[in-house]
Amino acid sequence: MSFDPKSLKRYLPILDWGSKYNSSTFANDGIAAIIVTIMLIPQSLAYALLAGLPAQMGLYASILPLVAYAIFGTSRALAVGPVAVVSLMTASVVGNMALQGTAEYAAAAITLAFLSGLVLLAMGIFRLGVFANFLSHPVIAGFITASGILIAASQVKHIFGISAGGHTLPERLIGLWENIGSTNFFTLVIGVAATSFLFWVRKGLKPLLLEKGVSPRMADIAAKAGPVAAVVVTTLLTFVLGLHNHGVKIVGEVPRGLPPLTLPKFSLDVWGQLFGASILISIIGFVESVSVAQTLAAKKRQRIVPDQELIGLGASNIAAAVSGGYPVTGGFARSVVNFDAGAETPAAGAFTAIGIALAALFLTPLLYFLPVATLAATIIVAVLSLVDFSILKTTWGYSKADFAAVLATILLTLGFGVETGVSSGVILSIGLHLYKTSRPHxxxxxxxxxxxxxxxxxxxxxxxxxxxxxxxxxxxxxxxxxxxxxxxxxxxxxxxxxxxxxxxxxxxxxxxxxxxxxxxxxxxxxxxxxxxxxxxxxxxxxxxxxxxxxxxxxxxxxxxxxxxxxxxxxxxxxxxxxxxxxxxxxxxxx
Amino acid sequence: MSFDPKSLKRYLPILDWGSKYNSSTFANDGIAAIIVTIMLIPQSLAYALLAGLPAQMGLYASILPLVAYAIFGTSRALAVGPVAVVSLMTASVVGNMALQGTAEYAAAAITLAFLSGLVLLAMGIFRLGVFANFLSHPVIAGFITASGILIAASQVKHIFGISAGGHTLPERLIGLWENIGSTNFFTLVIGVAATSFLFWVRKGLKPLLLEKGVSPRMADIAAKAGPVAAVVVTTLLTFVLGLHNHGVKIVGEVPRGLPPLTLPKFSLDVWGQLFGASILISIIGFVESVSVAQTLAAKKRQRIVPDQELIGLGASNIAAAVSGGYPVTGGFARSVVNFDAGAETPAAGAFTAIGIALAALFLTPLLYFLPVATLAATIIVAVLSLVDFSILKTTWGYSKADFAAVLATILLTLGFGVETGVSSGVILSIGLHLYKTSRPHxxxxxxxxxxxxxxxxxxxxxxxxxxxxxxxxxxxxxxxxxxxxxxxxxxxxxxxxxxxxxxxxxxxxxxxxxxxxxxxxxxxxxxxxxxxxxxxxxxxxxxxxxxxxxxxxxxxxxxxxxxxxxxxxxxxxxxxxxxxxxxxxxxxxx
Known part of the structure; x- marks a missing residue:
């Protein structure tokens, strides 16, 4: 491989857009970065919670990975960081190896990010992005829907203030049923109120603001800031009323400061156990990321380069691993906000990273009294928008083989967990395709x-x-x-x-x-x-x-x-x- | 499903050919059965040895399974029983679970036969024979070649009269190298003499007999009886010279009588461990069997029904399991002999079963002094004819993707054992096919x-x-x-x-x-x-x-x-x- 300047630009897209950077793009990227930062702070804490990790790891996963993507990524609007489905998969994979809350658990999550980064980088360098296509659209749709339900089910316990375990939907439902007697009243009030408020913000606030004459763009941004409002109000209430003394679980002390730079420890045993899962997480993360990046790029007639996206996401995950984070990818909602807020280049991501770094430096003491129920409400409202059973109807009408693959993916994900679900979906898609072509017309x-x-x-x-x-x-x-x-x-x-x-x-x-x-x-x-x-x-x-x-x-x-x-x-x-x-x-x- | 007489004939082909049975077909089937019985006695003992099982289990696997196939099978010439590749796979799978020589080892082999039978029956009933096609020809060719080498390598220790273990080629070679010092002189003489004799019978005897004016068919049959001659001569020598007192390992006491009828014990743990392997063995056995059956059927413009073949082989394996045998399938060399000897219907198989049953009743005492080295020589000479690297040359010239699949199958089978080898070959074939169609012209x-x-x-x-x-x-x-x-x-x-x-x-x-x-x-x-x-x-x-x-x-x-x-x-x-x-x-x- 010769490294003429053109091939250097292929591997470092920053050289391309960086040379044309000016004060106008800077202003637009800056505004988008502020809005995404406001949205990302509660999200990153919530997704860390979903992954079973300390809250600060969510913040750490939202600093260096964004800088790495800004250097290596090709999408002008993709907002990288912790996302719901990948956080759930992390919890599922790492939960098989260590207990939540232990140092081994956090270390395994970091190693998982590192391995995912290596897998993505290798796929990018050998131009294997095409393998991501072996996940058929119906299987992805079914998997995302089932994951949304699993994620929501995993957060209900925080709304009730109870403990309950399980990886699959039946396990989670039984866990909730068995423990519902020990519901904490104050937690339930905060949880239900936050959930209702966030649903209302999502569905009712924007029309209301538009009616009052607020510009559509401002109304949209106000709606996206809903979670921040919920965080501020419930944190203040908990502090003023001392609800943490009445059993309301709070985030507690979040270490202040920038993430520690470390290298994940090498252990053949741990790496061996995580390797298969890291491939699965990489592919799911890549597929999710590349579809939103392509959708947004198409709106401006730009093109993204899938194999370079693999390198960008690979660099992001390695950056997450060396700075105490966990697996990241491009988030759907967040990228759309970034795009709508006017982001013009990947620099917007780097500016967001600065915003999150400032939050890690100065805001963490304010998060002490933040109720976990509020974060759970944020997650529930966010993931329920992923749940969409229409793919069952579409495939039923169009192709019974695809319908079988979707139904199996949904049922196996709910009944046996995310890894079994998505692996079975892939195997079934390929098997049905081969079966069809094995009996040609x-x-x-x-x-x-x-x-x-x-x-x-x-x-x-x-x-x-x-x-x-x-x-x-x-x-x-x-x-x-x-x-x-x-x-x-x-x-x-x-x-x-x-x-x-x-x-x-x-x-x-x-x-x-x-x-x-x-x-x-x-x-x-x-x-x-x-x-x-x-x-x-x-x-x-x-x-x-x-x-x-x-x-x-x-x-x-x-x-x-x-x-x-x-x-x-x-x-x-x-x-x-x-x-x-x-x-x-x-x-x-x- | 309605059971009109026609569908009954589909599931019981015996009703079809049985109604036309007469004294001429009886005579032809009888002669073929005698010749196959003579060939099958040493083979069934040798393959049981290869599978790590007591010699009598080879005989047991050659009685009821043949009767079951005669009732349910569609091929007029297929000779069912223990075969080399399936015996090797049995040793490899069961060896992971128990020590050779223990009762658990034999019980696991019986359970494996039962599970294979169920898998084959289920595939036949649901008409899933088409899935056997997912093994591409080059992958099968590579697998058979590598298995032949592995099998030959596993028998060399018996020629030297030493102990050595291992599942993979490097392990086996290292095992031989480390133990070659304790070679037993008499065993080596018997082993080398038997191997040389059998090679000569294979290559030199037939031309010699033809030259002497013997009819081609008789010359062929004489050549196939070579192993019996080797067995008789070396057994007599060992008995007369008392070589077993000089360290020559002999078969020893083989229980006399018909196989015990039992049902394999159900254990969720054991069944779970064997289930995956039973699918692999079933498919490999089916592919081997169906290709020889099709080749022979075509010579007489007959047709075999692959889905019914699955039922026939499934019934055979269940019959093997309930009568103390181990996994069986249609053998290549044996079926060709059966065909050439004039077998006209599956009844020839049932007559062979009577021959083996008589051997189990009356001949087993005579096997006491049979040297293990002779059986090893039989196996080595038989399997080396399976080794054929020409598939590498063919695919290199025609399709690099197929070449890659074959090479990987051979190397992985030799380096990591039969299960890894054949699974990787299948995955690689499918992956390469999808990769090609994912970048269409x-x-x-x-x-x-x-x-x-x-x-x-x-x-x-x-x-x-x-x-x-x-x-x-x-x-x-x-x-x-x-x-x-x-x-x-x-x-x-x-x-x-x-x-x-x-x-x-x-x-x-x-x-x-x-x-x-x-x-x-x-x-x-x-x-x-x-x-x-x-x-x-x-x-x-x-x-x-x-x-x-x-x-x-x-x-x-x-x-x-x-x-x-x-x-x-x-x-x-x-x-x-x-x-x-x-x-x-x-x-x-x-």
Whole structure:
């Protein structure tokens, strides 16, 4: 790899937009950064709580990772940091290894961020972003919906002020049911009030402000500041009324200062346990991030580079790991706010990082009396917007296979946790796809009278000859469907002693792999044993190039025809005179 | 499911061939059974040894399973019983759970047979035989070759009369190296002599006999009886010279009598540990069995029914489990012998079972002095014929992706054992296939002058219009390549302000799944934002039926054209007059 300036710009997009930076972009980025900072402070605390980590780790995950993304990322509007689904996955993975609240738990979360960073970087450098596409849209939609429900269920205990565990929905519901007797009244009041307030802010505040003549943009920003208002009011109430002495759980002491710079400890055992999960978290995080980045980029006719996004997110996660954070990615709601607030370059992210760093330095003492129930309310209101069952209806109408994959993903995520759910969804999507292509559409075709076109004999009035059977396969030939074709052809000839020629018409065959090649050789041999010649027609250029490298064309008992019409002309005297156009000459195989 | 006589015949093929049974088929089946019995006695003892089991379990696995297959199987020539690769896999799987020689080890092997039987039966009943196709031919070839080497390496210790363990090739070689000092001289002489003799029988005896005027068929049968001669001679030598007193390991006491009928014990723990492996063994066994069955059936223009084969093999394995055996499948060499010896119906298998039962009743005392080295020699000579590296050369020339899959399968099988090897091969085959289809061939096409044909603008002199871009995708659209198409189209329009229409030409699109549909909607939306209309042409019938169930055709900014020529006529005034044929009329979408 040569490092000319252009390739340097590929790996460091900051060199591209940085050179055009001016005071106008600075002002726009600055305003967006202030708004995102206000939104991000309660969010980062809440998501750390969701991940089972100390509150300050949420802040730490919102400083250096944003700077790293500003240097390496390609999206102009993506706001990186802790997000709900990745926090839930972190809790689920790390919870298998250590108890919440222990130093091992936090260390495992940091290691997970480091491994995710390495996985993302490696995928970016080897340009493997395409593997993220193996998550089908319906599976992602089902997974996000189920995760939203799981996350909301995990926070209900904080609204009631009770303890309850569990990774799956049934476990969580049983946990809540068993402990609901020990509900704390004051916590419940704060929790319900905060949740109701935040729902109202989301649904009712903006229309109200618009009615009062506030500009749409200001109304939007005011609505996004709702969580901050809830934090301030409930913190003050708790402090003034001393509610923490009446059993209301508060955030407590959050260490003041910038994150400590460290390297995650290497332990083969821990790394081995976390490696599989880090791949899953990386891919889920990347898919979530890249879809919002693409949506926002398209609005300004900009393009993002998926493989460079992998590098940007990889750098962010490594930055999170070395500064006491946990896995991060681009957040949906936050990025939309950043975009709407006018962010023009990734520098907005770096400015947000400064804002969060100032909060870590100066605001943490003020968070002492912040009730955990308020943070839980923030999470519940945020994630319930992710829950959307319409994908079930859409896929039911369009494709039963996709419906099965979505339903399985939702049920397995709710019933067995996020890792099982999303892995099963991926395996099922791939399995169903292979199953479909393993039974390709195969049609026996004949000549449409007066034309050079061939159509399915079952659907059209076409000309055929008893000694000539033409079979069109509507799929690439590869290992999963090779045997199907063999069975099809051998079954076809078993009933029919008149056949002298079989033509395989290949306009939709985009590939023939080694397994399929061996099957073709076998079909050729068996037809030959029965005194039948095998021919091919309309083989695509790249497929023919490949076949010429093999022995198959040598052994083929018949010919390879450029067009099916040429095959029919050569092999069976067509009963109607062919049209006046000159048909391509057949080429002899080998 | 209604049980009319025809469906009963589907599940019980014996009803079909049994009704036509007569004295001539009886005579032919009987002769074949005698020859197979002679071959199977030493084989079944040797493979039990390879699986780490007592010798009699090899005999037990060759009685009831053969009867079960005769009732449920569809192949007229398949000889079921213990085979090398499945025995190796059994040793590898069961070896993780218990020590060789213990009662737990034998019980686990029996349970493995039972689970394999259930898996095969379930696959047969739900007609899932198609999943066996997900093992690509090159991966199977690589796996069989690597297994052959592993098996041979596992038997070398018996030739030297030493102890050595290990599952992988490096472990086995190190084990041999460390223990070679304690080689037993007499064992080595017997082992080397038996191996050399068997190699000579295989390569040299048949030509010699043919030269002496023996009929080819008799010469062949004599060559197959080689192992029996080796067994008889070395057993006699050991007995007469008392070699077992000089450190030559012998088979020892083999319990006399028919197998005990039992049911495998149910233990959630053991079943859970064996379940994954039982799927792998079932599929490998099925693939091996069905390929030999198909090859032999084709020679007589018969057909076998793969889903019924699953039921036949499932019944065989359950029969093995209830009669003290271990996993079985159709053996390659043995089936060929059965076929060549004239077997006409599955009854030949049942007669072989009677032969083995007689051996278990009366011959076992004679096996007392049989040296283990002789059995090892039988295995080594048999499996080395499986080793064939030519698949590496074939795939290197034809498809680098397939080559990578084979090489990985061979190296991982040798280096990490059979389960890792074959699982990795399957995952790699599927991954590479998805990777290829995730980057489909996409061509921009134009009109070939004077025709209605459209060809790649990079390869042909064709007519185009700057405001009309036609893109032909040579692959079904599904989740793995949906984003690729989106990127391709958005990149294409980013450089070019003249474009007013994009036509997606779909003659090779055999499917559009939900993910791809959402991507098409997104492409439509983004093109619309840029003032560009999206059209489709040559959409296949089943794909169009599906699209009509969705909202896409409602939202589509352009039209759906029956042919690309119609699209070009309607959208860009073609510069040459079209030929005289009447072009199909465009249909308006929605």
């Amino acid at each position: 195969v049609a026996e075709v004949g000549l449409v009278p007066g034309t050079e076109h061939f159509r399915n004999i079952k659907r059209h009035e076409v000309l055929t000859k008893p000694e000539l059977v033409t079979i069109r396969v509507d799929e690439s030939l590869y290992f999963a469907n090779a045997r199907f074709l063999e069975d099809y052809i051998l079954d076809r000839i078993a009933d029919d002693q008149a056949i002298k020629h079989i033509v395989l018409m290949c306009p939709a065959v985009n590939e023939i792999d080694t397994s399929a090649l061996e099957t073709l050789e076998e079909i050729n041999r068996r037809l030959s044993d029965s005194g039948i010649q095998l021919h091919l027609s309309e083989v695509k250029g790249p497929v023919m190039d490949r076949l010429q490298k093999s022995h198959f064309l040598h052994d083929l008992t018949g010919q390879v025809f450029l067009s099916q019409f040429a095959a029919m002309k050569a092999l069976g005297d067509v009963t109607t005179p062919p049209p006046a156009t000159s048909a391509p000459k057949p080429i002899e195989a080998a | 996409v061509a921009e096409v134009g009109l070939v002058p004077g025709t209605e044909h459209f060809r790649n603008i990079k390869r042909h002199e064709v007519l185009t219009k700057p405001e009309l871009v036609t893109i032909r995708v040579d692959e079904s659209l599904y989740f793995a390549n949906a984003r690729f198409l989106e990127d391709y189209i958005l990149d294409r329009i980013a450089d070019d302000q003249a474009i007013k229409h994009i036509v997606l030409m779909c003659p090779a699109v055999n499917e559009i799944d939900t993910s791809a549909l959402e991507t098409l909607e997104e492409i439509n939306r983004r093109l619309s934002d840029s003032g560009i209309q999206l059209h489709l042409s040559e959409v296949k019938g089943p794909v169009m039926d599906r699209l009509q169930k969705s909202h896409f055709l409602h939202d589509l900014t352009g039209q759906v054209f029956l042919s690309q020529f119609a699209a070009m006529k309607a959208l860009g005034d073609v510069t040459t007059p079209p030929p005289a044929t009447s072009a199909p009329k465009p249909i308006e979408a929605a």
